[in-house]
Amino acid sequence: MIAWLRQHRDACARALGKLAAQRAATLLNAVVIGVALSLPAGGYVLLANLQGVAQRFSFEPQLSMFLKPGAKRGELEFRLRADARIAQLRFVSREEALKELREAEGLADVVAALEHNPLPDAFVLRATTGSDAATLEALATRLRALPGVAQVQVDSAWAQRLGALAKIGRLALAALAALLAAGLVAVTFNTIRLQILTQRDEIEVSQLLGATDAFVRRPFFYLGLLQGLAGGVLALGILWGALVILNPGVRELAQAYGSSFQLAFLSGTAALALAVFSALLGWAGALLSVSRYLR
Amino acid sequence: MINFSAVSKRYPGGQDALRGVSFALESGEFAFLTGHSGAGKSTLLKLIPAIERPTSGSVVVNGQNIGALKRSAVPYLRRNLGLVFQDQKLLFDRSVYDNVMLPLSFSGQRPREAARRVRAALDKVGLLARERANPVQLSGGEQQRLAIARAVVNRPAILVADEPTANLDAQSAAHIIDIFVSFHQVGVTLLIATHDQTLIERYGKRVLRLAEGKLAA
Ligand SMILES: Nc1ncnc2c1ncn2[C@@H]1O[C@H](COP(=O)(O)OP(=O)(O)OP(=O)(O)O)[C@@H](O)[C@H]1O
Ligand SMILES: [Mg+2]
Numbered sequence: 001m002i003a004w005l006r007q008h009r010d011a012c013a014r015a016l017g018k019l020a021a022q023r024a025a026t027l028l029n030a031v032v033i034g035v036a037l038s039l040p041a042g043g044y045v046l047l048a049n050l051q052g053v054a055q056r057f058s059f060e061p062q063l064s065m066f067l068k069p070g071a072k073r074g075e076l077e078f079r080l081r082a083d084a085r086i087a088q089l090r091f092v093s094r095e096e097a098l099k100e101l102r103e104a105e106g107l108a109d110v111v112a113a114l115e116h117n118p119l120p121d122a123f124v125l126r127a128t129t130g131s132d133a134a135t136l137e138a139l140a141t142r143l144r145a146l147p148g149v150a151q152v153q154v155d156s157a158w159a160q161r162l163g164a165l166a167k168i169g170r171l172a173l174a175a176l177a178a179l180l181a182a183g184l185v186a187v188t189f190n191t192i193r194l195q196i197l198t199q200r201d202e203i204e205v206s207q208l209l210g211a212t213d214a215f216v217r218r219p220f221f222y223l224g225l226l227q228g229l230a231g232g233v234l235a236l237g238i239l240w241g242a243l244v245i246l247n248p249g250v251r252e253l254a255q256a257y258g259s260s261f262q263l264a265f266l267s268g269t270a271a272l273a274l275a276v277f278s279a280l281l282g283w284a285g286a287l288l289s290v291s292r293y294l295r
Numbered sequence: 296m297i298n299f300s301a302v303s304k305r306y307p308g309g310q311d312a313l314r315g316v317s318f319a320l321e322s323g324e325f326a327f328l329t330g331h332s333g334a335g336k337s338t339l340l341k342l343i344p345a346i347e348r349p350t351s352g353s354v355v356v357n358g359q360n361i362g363a364l365k366r367s368a369v370p371y372l373r374r375n376l377g378l379v380f381q382d383q384k385l386l387f388d389r390s391v392y393d394n395v396m397l398p399l400s401f402s403g404q405r406p407r408e409a410a411r412r413v414r415a416a417l418d419k420v421g422l423l424a425r426e427r428a429n430p431v432q433l434s435g436g437e438q439q440r441l442a443i444a445r446a447v448v449n450r451p452a453i454l455v456a457d458e459p460t461a462n463l464d465a466q467s468a469a470h471i472i473d474i475f476v477s478f479h480q481v482g483v484t485l486l487i488a489t490h491d492q493t494l495i496e497r498y499g500k501r502v503l504r505l506a507e508g509k510l511a512a
Contacts, residue, residue, distance in 0.1 A: 003403040201388075205397065206397065208344070210372075212367075215370075215401050
């Protein structure tokens with residue numbers, strides 16, 4: 001057991017020695033892997049944030065129903081109250097709407113310049129919580145058919161569309177991640193292949209003098225593993241750096257909408273998973289290379 | 296210790312390197328293997344550590360049948376043999392000391408014990424003072440002795456050397472054979488290929504003579 005541990009420690013040390021001896025090549029490989037991995041990881045961070053936003057907003061399925069001039073408010077309100085899909089409703093008269101507009105920053109001048117009130121009466125409706133896009137659209141279609149209704153707008157549609165978009169984004173991202181993972185395996189495969197070629201003599205002599213296959217192969221596995229790990233850690237660094245650069249701008253933008261939103265970094269688990277995944281891909285590349293070039 | 300019976304070796308190219316070779320080497324014996332260039336000396340020696348496998352006949356080393364040996368068992372066979380190759384196979388990317396250390400790294404030796412053995416082996420061949428040097432900085436005779444130190448660092452019971460005195464002057468050659476004689480005195484079994492007739496005559500040991508892949512009586 002102790003001998004076994006010592007062999008692994010020695011193999012790891014030999015691999016680290018090789019990496020240290022070829023600092024420039026090691027760094028370049030880690031950069032290639034790091035950059036490649038930071039792309040899907042960055043995409044993942046963006047999507048995760050986007051989905052968070054979409055989810056928060058699509059919990060409030062809100063519709064605005066604008067009335068034609070002279071529409072019968074009482075009759076409409078009666079019909080709306082009878083619809084089980086509508087949880088809440090609020091009437092906003094055209095006067096109220098104009099007042100709100102006047103109070104909105106920067107619009108007072110515009111409103112003052114108006115000769116008469118161009119705004120219609122409106123109902124602001126909230127559908128029952130959890131209604132999906134299809135339900136809301138169906139509801140909107142029915143409302144449009146009511147007499148005296150000028151226009152119906154699903155206010156939370158953008159949030160739901162964003163959510164749907166994020167879902168497609170996830171699929172695209174998974175494909176990208178798979179491609180880049182294959183790329184990572186290929187990069188490691190090639191590095192290990194070159195490493196095996198440059199150590200041809202040492203490998204041959206070792207085998208002639210009684211080294212087992214496991215002994216000869218072990219340092220190459222560690223080499224792949226360590227290189228993958230270095231790339232994964234670098235990808236996390238790149239991502240973190242990108243967020244540090246992007247977030248001031250995002251915060252400014254969000255503040256303009258009265259939100260304190262900013263892009264969040266990967267969770268601890270996700271970050272760890274990325275590093276481990278990267279290390280495993282490196283190991284897989286080494287495995288392929290070793291089984292192909294070491295016999 | 297080493298037993299060849301009716302051993303033939305045909306290389307993939309169709310070349311018959313050995314034809315019906317039979318002999319036995321007892322434990323502690325010292326024998327020279329000689330013959331013209333291309334007679335099959337290297338081929339015969341390569342069968343012992345299973346670098347090549349016999350085409351027919353049987354090679355038994357330390358009770359193990361080389362022809363039937365599993366690939367996974369080969370490393371353990373080789374660790375019990377001391378091998379000096381015709382082209383030496385020294386590694387020029389590391390020191391003399393590290394060249395001798397190489398075979399000890401396979402078995403997970405304790406570092407202190409390993410260091411002690413490396414120094415003992417280098418001392419035995421008179422290279423202790425050069426342990427930090429690179430093999431390129433050594434003379435031909437010194438390189439041969441380095442190859443011997445590496446072969447014996449595991450204290451093998453059998454030592455097989457392919458032309459260990461090739462290209463050396465008479466004095467350096469004698470020095471190397473003297474080292475082998477000292478191993479013989481502590482009970483190591485030795486088989487040494489050479490075509491240096493004066494050496495063979497001087498030491499008066501057993502001689503196996505190959506010609507065209509056949510053993511002469
Ligand atoms: N790997 C190989 N593939 C094909 N033929 C080979 C191979 N190795 C040796 N031979 C052939 O086998 C024969 C014996 O070669 P071997 O190397 O055993 O001779 P040798 O007695 O060691 O010669 P030398 O004194 O020149 O070293 C030669 O004819 C050689 O061409
Ligand atoms: Mg030869």
